Amino acid sequence: MNPTPQLRPYRTTRRTLLTVAAAGVTSACVTSGGNDKPAANEGAKSAQNPLGVPADAGLEVVIFKGGYGDDYAKNAETLYQQRYPNAKVDHKGIQKVGEALQPRFVADTPPDVVDNTGAGRLDLTTLVAAKKLTDLGELLDAPSLDDPNTKVRDTLLSGVVEDGTFDGAVLTLNYTYTVWGLWHSKPFFDQHGWKVPTTWDAMLALCAEIKKAGVAPWTYQGKYPEYINDPLLSMAAKTGGEDLLKAVDNLQPGAWKQDALVQAATAFADLAGRGYIMPGSEALSHTEAQAAWCQNKAAFIPCGSWLEAEQKGVAPAGFDMVMAPVPALSTGDKLGPAAVQAASSESFLVPAKAKNPRGGLEYLRILLSKPAARKFAELNSTLPVVKGATDGLTVASGLGSVRDAVKAANAEAFAYRFRTWYAPLAKAVDDATGELVNRRVSPAQWADRIQKAADAVAKDSSVKKYTR
Amino acid sequence: MKHGRARFIAGVLLPALVLHAVFVLSPYAQAFYLALTDWTGVSGQAHFVGAGNFVRLASDSLFLDALRNNAVMLLVVPLVTIALGLFLATMLNLGSRRGLRGITGANTYKIVYFFPQLLSMAIIAVLWEFVYNPNTGLLNGGLRAVGLGRLARSWLAEPHLALWAVMAVLIWSSVGFYLVLFSAAIEAIPADLYEAALIDGAGPWAAFRAITLPLLRDTVQVAFVYLGIAALDGFAVVQIMTVGPGGPDGSTEVIGLGLYRNAFTYGRFGYASAMGVTLFFLTLTLAVLALRGGRRERLELS
Numbered sequence: 001m002n003p004t005p006q007l008r009p010y011r012t013t014r015r016t017l018l019t020v021a022a023a024g025v026t027s028a029c030v031t032s033g034g035n036d037k038p039a040a041n042e043g044a045k046s047a048q049n050p051l052g053v054p055a056d057a058g059l060e061v062v063i064f065k066g067g068y069g070d071d072y073a074k075n076a077e078t079l080y081q082q083r084y085p086n087a088k089v090d091h092k093g094i095q096k097v098g099e100a101l102q103p104r105f106v107a108d109t110p111p112d113v114v115d116n117t118g119a120g121r122l123d124l125t126t127l128v129a130a131k132k133l134t135d136l137g138e139l140l141d142a143p144s145l146d147d148p149n150t151k152v153r154d155t156l157l158s159g160v161v162e163d164g165t166f167d168g169a170v171l172t173l174n175y176t177y178t179v180w181g182l183w184h185s186k187p188f189f190d191q192h193g194w195k196v197p198t199t200w201d202a203m204l205a206l207c208a209e210i211k212k213a214g215v216a217p218w219t220y221q222g223k224y225p226e227y228i229n230d231p232l233l234s235m236a237a238k239t240g241g242e243d244l245l246k247a248v249d250n251l252q253p254g255a256w257k258q259d260a261l262v263q264a265a266t267a268f269a270d271l272a273g274r275g276y277i278m279p280g281s282e283a284l285s286h287t288e289a290q291a292a293w294c295q296n297k298a299a300f301i302p303c304g305s306w307l308e309a310e311q312k313g314v315a316p317a318g319f320d321m322v323m324a325p326v327p328a329l330s331t332g333d334k335l336g337p338a339a340v341q342a343a344s345s346e347s348f349l350v351p352a353k354a355k356n357p358r359g360g361l362e363y364l365r366i367l368l369s370k371p372a373a374r375k376f377a378e379l380n381s382t383l384p385v386v387k388g389a390t391d392g393l394t395v396a397s398g399l400g401s402v403r404d405a406v407k408a409a410n411a412e413a414f415a416y417r418f419r420t421w422y423a424p425l426a427k428a429v430d431d432a433t434g435e436l437v438n439r440r441v442s443p444a445q446w447a448d449r450i451q452k453a454a455d456a457v458a459k460d461s462s463v464k465k466y467t468r
Numbered sequence: 469m470k471h472g473r474a475r476f477i478a479g480v481l482l483p484a485l486v487l488h489a490v491f492v493l494s495p496y497a498q499a500f501y502l503a504l505t506d507w508t509g510v511s512g513q514a515h516f517v518g519a520g521n522f523v524r525l526a527s528d529s530l531f532l533d534a535l536r537n538n539a540v541m542l543l544v545v546p547l548v549t550i551a552l553g554l555f556l557a558t559m560l561n562l563g564s565r566r567g568l569r570g571i572t573g574a575n576t577y578k579i580v581y582f583f584p585q586l587l588s589m590a591i592i593a594v595l596w597e598f599v600y601n602p603n604t605g606l607l608n609g610g611l612r613a614v615g616l617g618r619l620a621r622s623w624l625a626e627p628h629l630a631l632w633a634v635m636a637v638l639i640w641s642s643v644g645f646y647l648v649l650f651s652a653a654i655e656a657i658p659a660d661l662y663e664a665a666l667i668d669g670a671g672p673w674a675a676f677r678a679i680t681l682p683l684l685r686d687t688v689q690v691a692f693v694y695l696g697i698a699a700l701d702g703f704a705v706v707q708i709m710t711v712g713p714g715g716p717d718g719s720t721e722v723i724g725l726g727l728y729r730n731a732f733t734y735g736r737f738g739y740a741s742a743m744g745v746t747l748f749f750l751t752l753t754l755a756v757l758a759l760r761g762g763r764r765e766r767l768e769l770s
Contacts, residue, residue: 098732105510122510126735130511222625223711280602283625283711288601423734431717438625438716462506 042358050142051361056086059359062101064117065093067309068176068346072376073115076367080359083366087359096120105132110351112360116172117346124172124347125421129464133171134350139361140170145369152368157406158413160344160385166466173364174344175376177383179305179402179413180230181323181340186397188296188319196324198337200235200267203327207276210299216278218271219298221286225434226426228268231302232433234326234341236264237414241334249417250467251458256451263329265436265443272437282438286310294319302326308398309381322401325409339412340405344385421466428453496748502741509737521742531743533718534726537631538700541638541722542754546695549639550688553646556581558676560647561654568662578651581644589641593708596637600624600709625711627719634720637705642698646691653687654680689758696754700747703728723747 043054061077063070070093077089092111094100098120104110105122110132116122127133140153140161153161157177164172184196192213197203207217221227237245240260247255255261271277278298281289293301294315301307308321315321328337348367350360366372373386374393381399383390383406390403406413419426432450435441441449457463503521507514525531560578563571571577584592599606600623608620623633657679665675681688703724707713714721714729723743731740 102509106512108512120732123508123733123735126508126510130508130513132510225712225715280622282716283600283602283622285597292603427729431712431715434711434715435717440627440717 041356047148049362051138051358051365053084053358053362054356055084057356057359058088058090059113059356059363060090060092060111061113061363062092062094062097062111063115064097064121064346065095066118067306068376068380068382069093072372072379073367075375076363076372079366079369079372080363083362084359098122105130105351108353110353112354112356113348113350113363115175115346115348123423125166125423125464125466127349128166128171132352134352134354134357134360136164136170136173136350136361136364139173139364142361142365145365146371152365155368155370155387157344157385157387158411159342159415162468163344163415164347172347172349173368173385175346175348175367175385177305177342177344177385177406179323179340179342179383179405180234180302181305181325181405182231182300182327183293183303183307183321183323183398184300185294185296186320186322188299194299197327198325199331200327200329204271204274204276207271207274211276215296216298217276218300218302219278219281219284219289219293220302220437221284221289222282222434223285223288225430225437227286227302228437229430229433230304230341231326232264232268233261233416233429235267235329236261237341237416238326238333238335238337238339239263239329242414243334245414245416246468248454249421251418251422251454251465253455253458254451256454257447260329262443262447265433265446267329268433268437269439269443269446272439277437282434287314290314305398305402306382308396320397322397323405324401325405335412335414336409338405338408338410339414340409341415342406342409342413343415417466417468422457422463425450425453425457499741499744499748502738503745504742505738506736507738507741508735509731510735514738517738521739522746524739525742525746528726530714530718530721531723531726534714534721534723537720538702538722538750540631541635541699541702542696544635545638545642545699546692548635549642549646549695550691552639552643553650553691554681554684554688556643556647557650557654558680561651562662562672562675562680568659568666578648581647583644584641585645587641589704590708592637592641593705596633596640596705597624597709600633624709625716627716630710630716630720634702634705634710637709638698638702642695646695649687649691650684653684657683693755693758696758697751700751700754723750 041054041057042052043049043057045052059077059080061073063073070091073093074091077091081087081089090111092100095118097114097116097118101110101114101116102122105127116124116127141151144150144152144155146155156173160174160177161170163174164170182196189196192210194206194210197206210217236258237260240247240258244255244258244260246252247258248261278292281298284292289298290301290303290307290311291314292298294311303323305323307323308315311321325338325340348364350357350364354360368386370386370389373384373389376382376384377390377393377395377399381396383399383402390399395403418429429450432441432446436443436446458465502514504516504518505514506517506520556577560570560574562568563574587595602608602620602622602625605623607623611617611620621629624630661679662675665679670678701724702722706720706722706725707728710720712720714725723746727740727743727747730736730743
């Protein structure tokens, strides 16, 4: 469940393969390296400086310069510089974070803060297992920059701390709050008198109407089947509630064969079977499918809340896209109809062997302050993880609908964790769902093959297990 | 001066040898070692797991898909590319009526066919992704325009077509190069051989079989090795162009893609190295077989 910068095709050439070889060279000197800890680089703690940042230590910040650019990070660096005028801040805005930093992690000479995001990011669970990250607990318990009486922990939206928790320790903090749902153009719907459905039955009825009007009811980013996974798994989670999420993420036997999941799969197979998905969607990249949707060739498209920013310049003026939660499959759903799948992403971390870890933590404290978060929201029309960061801000239709959805969902924001924990399982689910919505496997076969993949992960002793 | 000469030669060779050892040989050696470990790519430690990674490969269904797909590519891509290259080279050099000169405009064709070679693989893959677009692509658009709309397909999204679509791109992108290679070899064949054959009443097919093919044997053999290695790779095109990538559902998975995914997405460098080592031996076997199988008596032109 990652926003678009991570879903983009990797655009790799053979050269990438050479880095595998090159990485081998570095390992020569490193795989034998010891575990000596550098002397703690700590300054005096005070109310002004609760984390004890050494005033003149340099700070190296590496930012993934993708869909969100890196201006927001530079802004936070300016704020850091104002607090520590003697510190030299070294900023790097790059794309292939993993390729650039992998050798530095191996050699234990990492930067002080890393925005580990994008298609080429380092695998988080691998970093965690190798104990390469600083525990951020101290930062969370430090007073926030805006209000000395509020801890940083309490300024974050629900689920953010959990998203960065591995075996009880908070090791990363994500910066953006992503909500998944179904998108449509409000004026286009108004013009036809279509109402956004809150139940699946109403969805099917509306699809029939839309199709009659000569518009394809749905399209999806077929080249990357994870996009159509999101509404399917969201619907199942709403039906099955917390128990279903736990069963799936904890790799319980038979988890994928639960009724709620099979029914959701059946619903999507049915959607495809009735011809409600735009022909050709299965081969379109995210840009192609989203462009077709912006031309009103299809009414609905599933996507995360980055969509509005991504379609800047593609969506015509007055397209006014809005996001709605995925409809409820049954009347007996355990979660309310307003519940949304939400997760934080754009993960920031402080490497364990950073030269200036205190400065790294302080940088994050600044980044998580309201002024810095608001700046981010302004620059990227994306919701940051800081509570109330967009309050009073005039926002575009899409971001407004996302903000409203988060409010309406109240505490009913849910997320699956298996994608981050077990990447190979995520691939198995994507492949299976791609086959399901192209009617090449039945819902029962879909559940079967994913269960098999989940069982294989559960059995594999070389994979570190997590539980929620 | 003998000593001076040896020293001079060593001085010239040594830097290159050192660079080669550090940047080529040592990574190879390391990959072999890493293939026997569980190295994650970021950890300072790598635990020895023996042949564990290789055992695991044997039951990795995606890797088996990749092996199958690479095998199909290995059969199809070199054969079709060489056949097309030979045909076009022959036409361009000996395609005229009397069979001694090429068809009119041969040089222009040669340049046009060579064009794809000038583009990087990444650009080719992106272009062909547009061509294969089921709704707005050139291929389906063309089929519809000539009334063959029935044949329009979702080329990259249908499991039984996707690999063929990928192979078509690989062939398209390499035919030009082999056309030029074969052309050069044909030009080196003395014209009197063809004249003599013509006088003896040989048709174009007989001349091709009796003269061109035997004299091009070495060139074709080299082409086989190169194309075989390219067919065992295919990573760039698959990664950029296909659904998933590698899909739908593993139908275009190749070894290089699995290697990349395991190393950089899953953080399993040890396992990925095992894939790399497997690929290395496959490529080596192929090269040895192709070069040995073709070692026969040489035809001397004098």
